[in-house]
Amino acid sequence: MAISNLHLKIVLIIILCSSTISILNAQGHGPLYGLQTPTLARGGVDLNVASMSLSTENETSYMLRYLFSYGITEDLQINLTTPTMIERLDNAPRTRGNSNMPANGDIEASLWYRFFSNAFGVGKRFEGTAVLGVSAPTDDVRAQVNVGNSIHGAISTGYASRTWYAWLGGGYQYYFEKDNEQLGDLPYASAVVGYRPNIFMGDYPKPDWRIFLETMAEFPGDNKYNGQQNFSDTRSKKVLMGPSFLGLYGAWGISFGALFPVVQDLTPSAVKENYRVSINLSYWL
Amino acid sequence: MKKIALVMIIALLGTLSSEAQIQKVDQEVYGMDCAPCAYGLERGLNKMDGLQNVRVSLNDGKAYLQLLKNNGLSLKNIQEEVKKNGFSAKKAQITISGTVKKENGLWVIETGQELFDISQHSPTELVQALTPGMAIVSGTVEDEEDGNLSGRWAIILTKVK
Numbered sequence: 001m002a003i004s005n006l007h008l009k010i011v012l013i014i015i016l017c018s019s020t021i022s023i024l025n026a027q028g029h030g031p032l033y034g035l036q037t038p039t040l041a042r043g044g045v046d047l048n049v050a051s052m053s054l055s056t057e058n059e060t061s062y063m064l065r066y067l068f069s070y071g072i073t074e075d076l077q078i079n080l081t082t083p084t085m086i087e088r089l090d091n092a093p094r095t096r097g098n099s100n101m102p103a104n105g106d107i108e109a110s111l112w113y114r115f116f117s118n119a120f121g122v123g124k125r126f127e128g129t130a131v132l133g134v135s136a137p138t139d140d141v142r143a144q145v146n147v148g149n150s151i152h153g154a155i156s157t158g159y160a161s162r163t164w165y166a167w168l169g170g171g172y173q174y175y176f177e178k179d180n181e182q183l184g185d186l187p188y189a190s191a192v193v194g195y196r197p198n199i200f201m202g203d204y205p206k207p208d209w210r211i212f213l214e215t216m217a218e219f220p221g222d223n224k225y226n227g228q229q230n231f232s233d234t235r236s237k238k239v240l241m242g243p244s245f246l247g248l249y250g251a252w253g254i255s256f257g258a259l260f261p262v263v264q265d266l267t268p269s270a271v272k273e274n275y276r277v278s279i280n281l282s283y284w285l
Numbered sequence: 286m287k288k289i290a291l292v293m294i295i296a297l298l299g300t301l302s303s304e305a306q307i308q309k310v311d312q313e314v315y316g317m318d319c320a321p322c323a324y325g326l327e328r329g330l331n332k333m334d335g336l337q338n339v340r341v342s343l344n345d346g347k348a349y350l351q352l353l354k355n356n357g358l359s360l361k362n363i364q365e366e367v368k369k370n371g372f373s374a375k376k377a378q379i380t381i382s383g384t385v386k387k388e389n390g391l392w393v394i395e396t397g398q399e400l401f402d403i404s405q406h407s408p409t410e411l412v413q414a415l416t417p418g419m420a421i422v423s424g425t426v427e428d429e430e431d432g433n434l435s436g437r438w439a440i441i442l443t444k445v446k
Contacts, residue, residue, distance in 0.1 A: 041325045041370040074371040119316025119373035122346030160318045162343065203344045204323035248320035284321050 032244035032257045032278055034190035034214045035156035035169030036099050037129040039114045040071030045285035050098050054089065055274040062086035065101050075114040082107050083138060091271045092143045093238075094186045094220035096152075096173065098278055100131065104142060106150065108135035123162035130155050131171065143271075145223045148178035156190075162201065165194030165210065177224070184221030184235075191215045194246075208248040216240045216259060222267050236270040239263035253282040305383040305397040307358060308421070310350040313375040314367055317346060326370045333358060333366065359398035360426060361434045368431045379440070380423040385415050394422060399436045401426070407442035414445045421446040 030036030040046055048067035053060060067081040085105045097103030100110065110133030117127040131154040137147040156169025169190050175183035192214045200209040218238045244257025256279040264272055317323060323341040330339045330348060335356025340349045348367070352358055364374035381401065383394040392403040392415050403412060404427070423444040429435070 039371060041329065043369075044325060074369055114371075117316070117371070121315055122313075123316070123318040123343060125316035125318070160316075162318055165318075201344065203342050204320050204327075208320040208343075250320065250324050253321060282321075284325060 030158075030165075030246070031099055031167060031190075031192040031194070031212050031214050032246070032255045032280060033097075033216055033242075033259055033276075034099055034167055034192035034212075035129075035131070035154050035171060036167055036192075037114060037127045037156055037158040038160075039075055039077040039112055039129065040069055040284075042071050042074045044071040045069065046282060047285065048280055048282045050101060050278055050280040052097050052101075052103065052276070052278045054093070054095075054103060054276045056089060056091065056093065057272045057274065058091065059089050060087065061089045061092070063097075063103075063105075065097065067101060075117070077112040077114075079110045079112065079133075080108075081110075085138065088139065088142075089271075090143070093271050093273055094173075094184050095218055095238075095276075096171070096186070096188060096216075098280055102135060102152075103276075105138040106135035107138060108133050108152070110134075110152070121161070124160065126157075126159050128155070128157040142183065143223060145183055145225060146178040146181040147183060148176035150175040150183075163196055165192070165196075165212070167192040180224075180226040182224040184223050186218060186220050188216060188218040190217075205250055210246050212244045212246065212257070214242060214244055214257065214259065220270065222269055234267045236267050237263060237265040238273070240273070240276070242276075251284045253280075253284075255280045255282075304355055305381075305395065305419070306354075306356055307352055307360060307379060307381050307396060307398075309352065309380040309423075310348075310360065310363055311378040312348045312350065312363055312367065313377060314341075314346055314348055315373040315375055317341075317343060317372050319343075322370070322372070326367065326372065329366050329370055330363070333362060357398070359396070359436060360438060361399065361436045364429075364431065364434055373431055375428045377426045378423070378443075379426055380421065380444075382419065382421045384418065385420045385422075386417055394420070394440070399438065401438050401440040404439045404441040407440075411442040411445050 030038055046069040050065045052063045064084040069077055069079045071077050081101050083105050095103045102108050112129055112131050114127055114129045119125040133152040135150045150173055152173040154171030158167035171188050173186040192212050194210050194212040196210040219235045222234050240259040240261050242259040246255040259276040261273050323343050327339055327341045335353050335358040337353045338351040367374040381396050383396040385394050394401045424440040424442040427439045
């Protein structure tokens with residue numbers, strides 16, 4: 001089993017390295033971690049493959065995640081994301097992963113509805129998007145707690161131009177009880193600022209790069225354990241911050257980045273985080 | 286004999302070039318900020334029958350379209366494709382060949398697909414140059430509400446052939 005995990009880690013590292021090498025042929029869209037607003041064109045299809053890693057004080061997780069998105073209309077998008085867990089955490093913190101992806105072994109289906117959009121200039125728009133998702137776990141137990149299905153809702157608003165970007169959003173994930181145990185819920189918020197330097201202002205179809213500073217604030221509730229005192233009304237408070245980069249070329253995109261905790265006010269049962277890193281490849285069909 | 290053939294070819298070409306249709310569109314697009322946006326719009330426009338060449342510029346915020354002779358496209362088709370990609374179609378610089386006529390005392394140009402009202406903001410000398418019959422004109426088409434495109438436009442003339 002240990003050998004198998006080692007092989008999987010090697011495969012992951014190779015994928016991570018080849019992703020970085022193939023920058024000119026790959027891409028993503030919007031921020032890496034924070035909530036975003038863009039939706040696909042009517043009939044548009046987007047495929048994403050992400051590799052994510054989360055390190056706590058005791059262990060590190062590795063995961064590949066696939067995301068299929070389809071534009072039902074230009075304002076309504078359906079998504080399905082599935083994981084390949086390479087290394088799970090025994091004591092996993094409650095968090096979201098990349099933008100519109102869970103950080104853990106959940107399979108998630110979601111709808112994005114862009115409820116307003118105001119394109120008011122060349123390359124400029126202001127828009128708002130609501131997200132509603134349902135998920136089912138691929139693991140029976142997570143952080144020593146029976147894992148149930150969950151629902152996730154979020155709302156975000158954002159400004160995009162050819163130079164500056166900004167998104168602000170908030171969301172909530174609720175796990176249903178399973179066999180008298182329940183994972184804690186997760187209210188969270190995200191703020192992202194992006195900038196495209198002049199040197200990356202080349203016109204389409206030249207490659208297009210932008211830099212983001214991403215911030216996540218998470219307030220995970222404690223888990224409810226069977227036969228133990230219920231602390232589920234207590235919450236941790238975490239703020240994470242870090243850079244991410246997005247490169248776009250034709251139908252391809254790559255984004256990569258990291259988040260580091262700047263505030264960790266944790267309940268006794270919560271686990272301390274060291275960092276999160278992720279790479280996401282996108283292809284628009 | 287050669288002269289007759291030449292005259293017939295010229296006459297045929299003349300007939301084709303006078304087909305009522307859109308020949309060229311420089312469509313202003315708002316809200317398009319990224320390479321995949323431009324890629325998606327370019328691909329969507331390229332799927333439309335009747336286009337000779339499409340180029341999308343992020344920096345200009347425009348889609349430049351050259352249309353084939355005898356195309357069946359309309360400006361409404363083009364602006365609907367822009368909207369389908371999640372952007373907003375604004376003003377357009379177009380060249381059309383169509384039938385010039387008067388309607389309720391005002392000049393209009395009919396392309397078969399659509400009707401273009403000659404705007405009162407057009408230069409007087411260009412309006413005075415209009416005569417009933419086929420003509421090729423260029424001009425700026427005013428922005429219409431994306432969700433309410435009727436196929437009837439107002440055009441400010443910049444050139445009359």
